[in-house]
Amino acid sequence: EAGVAQSPRYKIIEKRQSVAFWCNPISGHATLYWYQQILGQGPKLLIQFQNNGVVDDSQLPKDRFSAERLKGVDSTLKIQPAKLEDSAVYLCATRGRSYEQYFGPGTRLTVT
């Protein structure tokens, strides 16, 4: 089966600019996650969707980050405005009926 797709793979922006990341999940996977992974650390959950509803966004900095999942399939994560500390890899993961999560390749964001 096709894996989780993410784009772009790399993005360089200046602080205070905006950026958006896109994720296409594995077909049929109802649960979708966005993680932030700072260099040298483990992934940190930003938001969890079940179909197109938000299950957990407790660690999403809502003053600058937003996310949506259109029709319970694709998802976008937006940062506006970006700060230097937002430099990280943004990972999308999806889950079917099993407990394991399937991760996309990630988007490496550099904020200068």
Place this chain on the structure above:
Amino acid sequence: SQQGEEDPQALSIQEGENATMNCSYKTSINNLQWYRQNSGRGLVHLILIRSNEREKHSGRLRVTLDTSKKSSSLLITASRAADTASYFCATNQGAQKLVFGQGTRLTINP
């Protein structure tokens, strides 16, 4: 916040040796999972152990879980160069949410 803490942070061994990584966590869990991350393949699920299990095997991987000590270990036997990667434990506390540790960077020397 990070739930799991891996130990050691970095490990370097010779090819063919066994590698052991440990993970400690703080709260009750439903299951604990181990993931591998390398530059070529991203983050990949390795093995899951449920809270009522004590040991599980998958190929060259052996995972143990001690819920009384809130700790788990991952053993990779007969290591290969391709095992070079970062390894993360992740705890599932319910609602299908995973909390990852900081990871162990494993280097296999030829």
